[in-house]
Amino acid sequence: MNLIAEFDIVSPTLRRSIRAVPGTVVTTEDFRRVDGSLHFVFWVDTDDAEAFEAAMGGDETVASFSLLATVDGRRLYRATLSESGESGVLYPSMATLDVTLLDATATEDGTRVRARLPSREALWGLREACEERDVPFHLRGVFGLESVEAGRYGLTESQREALVAAHEAGYYEVPRETSLATVADRLGISTQALSARLRRGQSNLIEHTVVNRD
Missing domain, CATH: 1.10.10 (Arc Repressor Mutant, subunit A)
Structure with missing residues (x-):
């Protein structure tokens, strides 16, 4: 059985940077484990890119970052997450539970996630992973693939x-x-x-x- 789940989380990862510039939107592109470090690749929509980058420079969840591309005002970044930054993301648990990330958009209020899961047990596993990380989790809906027309x-x-x-x-x-x-x-x-x-x-x-x- 495969399911589509939509849920909200409030992760500390990049939270300081996002809140530094009201209205900023961060959209997940990819997570990559490279030489033991977790790299977060993401798009940023913001009114003040310089202020956002300055905030990332002082964000305890970010070890380092680089700008990969700029397209139509949007910026693509790759950030190497610190230990505290890794603790706020679900990527390791999602990989273990065979969960596929479909969409994740973060604003100053939190992150809206849409994912495909092999079972309800995997969903409960994600919720438990959030509890272990002290990351608030709010389930918005669960749908069978047949209902996603x-x-x-x-x-x-x-x-x-x-x-x-x-x-x-x-x-x-x-x-x-x-x-x-x-x-x-x-x-x-x-x-x-x-x-x-x-x-x-x-x-x-x-x-x-x-x-x-x-």
């Missing part, structure tokens, strides 16, 4: 909600009938968070329609 085109619920809200408000009309900030206010999230959700959602739609038409 092809009609959702690989979208997370938050991405679908953002796309629908933007469409209904006229954000995609030419000329636009509303602003990104207005749609974000309606959803109760920051402009940066909405921008990240729309980009990820549009990418998923393209991948599951235009790219994979067969």
